[in-house]
Amino acid sequence: MPYKAGHPCFESGCAKIIPHGQKYCDEHKKMHPEEIRNSSTRGYSSRWRRESKIFLKAHPLCAICEKNGRYTKATVVDHIKPHRGDQELFWDRDNWQALCKPCHDRKTWTEDKCPVYHY
Structure with a gap:
């Protein structure tokens, strides 16, 4: 085979x-x-999916697009400051922002591509 x-x-x-x-x-x-590690072991569980849907209903527009004068539907909840496994930072709603997929991917690629892990 x-x-x-x-x-x-x-x-x-x-x-x-x-x-x-x-x-x-x-x-x-x-x-x-x-x-x-798979997504569920990194904290993206059914609880995260439920909470992120609630957040997106409350914040329906992409934060980055909105700053640039565009109105785009948000589809992803982003951690403003990468949590790197810190559960307190992971669940801190003040660290969340609603983004469209292209903005989220761009932000992740430019800001999060060189992670520093703390254990």
């Missing part, structure tokens, strides 16, 4: 070939704990 070929580790400069479905080799997995 055919299978998908392996690919290089996502860690910059690492050329180790890893199986399809993994992002990092065994050496680099420990450096990216948030990447290998």
Whole structure:
């Protein structure tokens, strides 16, 4: 039975070939704990889905688009300051903002792409 070929580790400069479905080799997995944990273990549970829907009903417009004079429906609840596993910051509604998907992806890519984890 055919299978998908392996690919290089996502860690910059690492050329180790890893199986399809993994992002990092065994050496680099420990450096990216948030990447290998699923969403429910990171706090995005049924409670989060319920609370985020309530928040979006109360804040229906994208905060970033609104600042730029556009009125776009918000579809994602964003953590203004990344919580990095801190449950108190995760559930702090003052740290939430409603965003459209393009604005959320842009913000996450530009501001959150170099995380610093504290354990």
